[in-house]
Amino acid sequence: MTTNHRHATPSRFRWIFQHWNIQRNTIIGWLFALPALIIYTLFVLQPLVLTVQYSFYKWNGVGPKTWVGLNNYITIFQDPDLIGTIINAFLLVVWFSFIPVGLGLIVASVMHRVATGKFGAVARTVLFLPQVIALVAAGIIWGWLLSLPGLINQVLKAIGLGTITRAWLGDFDWALPAVGLIGIWVLLGFCIVLLSTGITKIDPALYESARIDGASWLREFVTITIPLLRYEVGVCLTVTVIAALAAFDIVYVSTAGGPGNSTAVPGIQIYILAFTQRAIGLASALAVMLMILVIIVILPIQWLNRENKV
Amino acid sequence: MKKILLKVFALLIIASMFLVACGGGATTEAPVATEASETEAPAATEAATPTDIACGPDPVVLKASFETGFDIPFKLAEEFTKQYPNVTWDISQDQFANLITTTPLVLASDNPPDLLRLPTMVSFAKDGLLMNLDGYADEYGWNEWPVPQLNQNRIAEDGTRGSGALYAMGLNYSLTGVFYNKELAEQIGMTEAPKTVAEFEDLLARAKDAGLLPIMQWGSAKSGMGLAFPLQHLMAAYGPVGPINDWIFQKPGATIDTPSNLIAAQHLEEWIKNGYFPADINAIEYTDAAARFTQGEGVFTFNGDWQNAGYDAGMPGNVGFFLFPPAEAGGAPAAMSAPLTFGIAANAKNADCAAFFLNWVATDDAARTINVNIGGSNPGGPLGATMPSAAEGSVTNETLAAGPVVGEAGNSMDFIANATSSIFAQGWTPELQKLVGGQQDAAGLLQAVQSEYVRELSQ
Numbered sequence: 001m002t003t004n005h006r007h008a009t010p011s012r013f014r015w016i017f018q019h020w021n022i023q024r025n026t027i028i029g030w031l032f033a034l035p036a037l038i039i040y041t042l043f044v045l046q047p048l049v050l051t052v053q054y055s056f057y058k059w060n061g062v063g064p065k066t067w068v069g070l071n072n073y074i075t076i077f078q079d080p081d082l083i084g085t086i087i088n089a090f091l092l093v094v095w096f097s098f099i100p101v102g103l104g105l106i107v108a109s110v111m112h113r114v115a116t117g118k119f120g121a122v123a124r125t126v127l128f129l130p131q132v133i134a135l136v137a138a139g140i141i142w143g144w145l146l147s148l149p150g151l152i153n154q155v156l157k158a159i160g161l162g163t164i165t166r167a168w169l170g171d172f173d174w175a176l177p178a179v180g181l182i183g184i185w186v187l188l189g190f191c192i193v194l195l196s197t198g199i200t201k202i203d204p205a206l207y208e209s210a211r212i213d214g215a216s217w218l219r220e221f222v223t224i225t226i227p228l229l230r231y232e233v234g235v236c237l238t239v240t241v242i243a244a245l246a247a248f249d250i251v252y253v254s255t256a257g258g259p260g261n262s263t264a265v266p267g268i269q270i271y272i273l274a275f276t277q278r279a280i281g282l283a284s285a286l287a288v289m290l291m292i293l294v295i296i297v298i299l300p301i302q303w304l305n306r307e308n309k310v
Numbered sequence: 311m312k313k314i315l316l317k318v319f320a321l322l323i324i325a326s327m328f329l330v331a332c333g334g335g336a337t338t339e340a341p342v343a344t345e346a347s348e349t350e351a352p353a354a355t356e357a358a359t360p361t362d363i364a365c366g367p368d369p370v371v372l373k374a375s376f377e378t379g380f381d382i383p384f385k386l387a388e389e390f391t392k393q394y395p396n397v398t399w400d401i402s403q404d405q406f407a408n409l410i411t412t413t414p415l416v417l418a419s420d421n422p423p424d425l426l427r428l429p430t431m432v433s434f435a436k437d438g439l440l441m442n443l444d445g446y447a448d449e450y451g452w453n454e455w456p457v458p459q460l461n462q463n464r465i466a467e468d469g470t471r472g473s474g475a476l477y478a479m480g481l482n483y484s485l486t487g488v489f490y491n492k493e494l495a496e497q498i499g500m501t502e503a504p505k506t507v508a509e510f511e512d513l514l515a516r517a518k519d520a521g522l523l524p525i526m527q528w529g530s531a532k533s534g535m536g537l538a539f540p541l542q543h544l545m546a547a548y549g550p551v552g553p554i555n556d557w558i559f560q561k562p563g564a565t566i567d568t569p570s571n572l573i574a575a576q577h578l579e580e581w582i583k584n585g586y587f588p589a590d591i592n593a594i595e596y597t598d599a600a601a602r603f604t605q606g607e608g609v610f611t612f613n614g615d616w617q618n619a620g621y622d623a624g625m626p627g628n629v630g631f632f633l634f635p636p637a638e639a640g641g642a643p644a645a646m647s648a649p650l651t652f653g654i655a656a657n658a659k660n661a662d663c664a665a666f667f668l669n670w671v672a673t674d675d676a677a678r679t680i681n682v683n684i685g686g687s688n689p690g691g692p693l694g695a696t697m698p699s700a701a702e703g704s705v706t707n708e709t710l711a712a713g714p715v716v717g718e719a720g721n722s723m724d725f726i727a728n729a730t731s732s733i734f735a736q737g738w739t740p741e742l743q744k745l746v747g748g749q750q751d752a753a754g755l756l757q758a759v760q761s762e763y764v765r766e767l768s769q
Contacts, residue, residue, distance in 0.1 A: 060433055061414055063436065063437040170594070255531060259746070272732055277731055277736070
């Protein structure tokens with residue numbers, strides 16, 4: 001008994017010590033993460049939880065809250081204007097996501113083949129520049145460019161296309177594409193830089209052997225570049241689709257949702273509902289809907305991305 | 311032992327973090343909001359009784375919240391300190407759009423401003439955040455001032471405006487109408503202000519024929535749709551102003567979709583179809599329209615006297631003003647006239663001094679002169695108060711002269727964009743833009759705005 005006991009004590013002690021060691025590492029790890037976790041909790045998780053909570057109330061932001069259950073969500077589905085904003089957001093996906101990613105692939109691939117060295121670096125810098133410029137300033141400048149007396153219409157007139165000039169941001173048919181154009185300008189650089197980096201990681205031997213076999217640029221592009229850039233394309237799509245669905249700044253400074261409701265997106269609507277109309281509950285409900293929508297759209301992209309990697 | 315303590319401590323921190331995440335909002339924010347309304351609600355209905363009406367001999371720091379870009383309150387504050395040196399100011403300022411979002415929070419805080427520019431007021435008054443000024447009105451005799459001045463700042467117990475307890479005062483009272491480019495008006499043969507809508511429409515047609523832009527107006531959603539100005543003037547020309555004010559003040563059963571308003575909207579639709587407005591109006595912002603008008607684009611523009619200084623500076627001696635004419639000759643002209651609203655927080659520390667300031671603005675000669683010269687608007691105040699004159703050749707003299715004409719006829723209205731806090735952004739602006747784009751007609755415009763109005767009031 002005693003020997004057993006004596007024998008057991010050190011082993012248990014060792015076990016505790018080893019276990020404690022692992023736990024100690026865990027605790028130290030948590031402590032390192034703690035500052036970030038606190039900030040994340042305060043500024044991301046708490047607002048998120050509060051937004052969900054507010055979405056079940058009728059509240060003006062100051063006075064007493066009234067519990068209304070799912071009524072705010074029902075209102076969203078019954079109001080054609082609110083549904084319209086969600087449709088506009090999906091139309092923006094084409095402009096903010098598909099075109100920049102598609103163009104980005106082509107430009108990155110062409111630059112990789114043709115513009116190496118200094119010229120390539122300069123081209124990348126120029127194309128990336130819009131990412132550095134404050135969006136509000138960019139929106140105002142684009143507003144001037146796209147106005148009736150603006151530069152774009154002057155150029156159109158100079159090349160004999162005076163008949164198609166118009167106030168692009170004030171035209172019912174063209175306002176959304178015009179906002180989309182600003183989006184392309186902003187997001188194309190981001191896609192190109194990401195995809196260019198991806199291309200440099202592709203084994204040059206693949207391209208060399210393709211060229212020895214006499215492959216054209218198109219052949220290289222389709223059989224080597226695109227398949228091997230799947231992961232980067234996935235990241236580009238994720239970022240740009242979120243930028244489109246949650247768009248606010250570009251739209252707010254260029255059209256503020258007009259003319260009519262032709263460029264109204266959920267971001268603008270949430271802002272107006274919360275801060276102008278002071279319908280905090282309804283605004284929160286629309287924000288929750290937007291979040292769910294983004295997750296629904298983004299998850300398949302992420303999932304496809306993972307599948308492709310295997 | 312130390313390590314165990316460390317472990318416990320770490321766990322405690324993590325646990326408390328999650329508590330903050332889950333319950334933090336519920337335990338800290340929500341009660342503040344409901345408490346505020348419960349404890350302060352009585353203050354809203356019970357009029358404040360001024361104990362010592364004046365700023366006293368002791369040093370006072372008035373805490374104020376003003377709107378960025380409008381010099382009047384700043385200049386008035388400066389002059390006030392000159393006359394009452396014991397009063398100094400702690401002024402914060404922000405853009406109008408930001409005031410809309412921040413004012414409720416500022417009012418509900420522990421240290422609210424004594425005096426503040428009110429972007430809207432009904433909901434603040436309902437929530438008990440604004441001081442009831444009836445006590446001061448009795449003391450200073452504000453109730454004897456010409457009636458329309460104070461009515462827009464009165465809120466009844468059911469939340470309708472136009473009557474009830476007084477919750478704000480106007481620093482001045484703006485007036486709207488038609489500004490015109492004198493040179494261009496002469497060019498189309500306009501020798502005097504039009505006396506009827508038909509005469510005005512004749513001038514528009516002549517301007518169009520002469521290859522001029524008849525009316526410069528803005529319409530971008532970024533600054534709100536400026537066609538609301540001509541529309542409301544047309545409404546007041548073809549119908550009485552009473553029902554329009556009732557609608558703005560949210561009187562029960564009020565509607566904007568009336569037969570006379572339909573005639574007004576049809577006239578506006580015709581003006582649009584005739585090309586009387588700039589082709590790119592849906593993309594023109596307020597400041598662009600003002601700039602383009604001063605640069606000679608447009609014979610007329612609908613605007614208010616707050617723009618006087620800008621027009622005077624941009625086109626000195628070349629800008630004139632007339633009230634929008636009535637439909638029939640001999641009728642009374644109408645105009646929009648809104649107070650530049652300032653209120654006092656329910657929990658203001660220096661409410662008496664702030665009220666004294668509001669009274670001083672309307673009654674002190676130096677203050678009235680500042681008001682006219684810098685703001686360009688009527689300073690209001692008691693009947694018979696001396697009206698300071700503006701610089702010679704300033705359009706301000708014309709707008710000041712027009713004020714009493716509207717006042718005597720009792721034809722002043724608040725702005726249809728102010729009926730609810732977002733009727734402008736969600737109703738008038740998109741629907742008028744659609745009217746320009748041919749996607750909406752006059753009848754549909756009024757129906758759409760009315761249903762938006764009903765929807766917003768129900769929320």
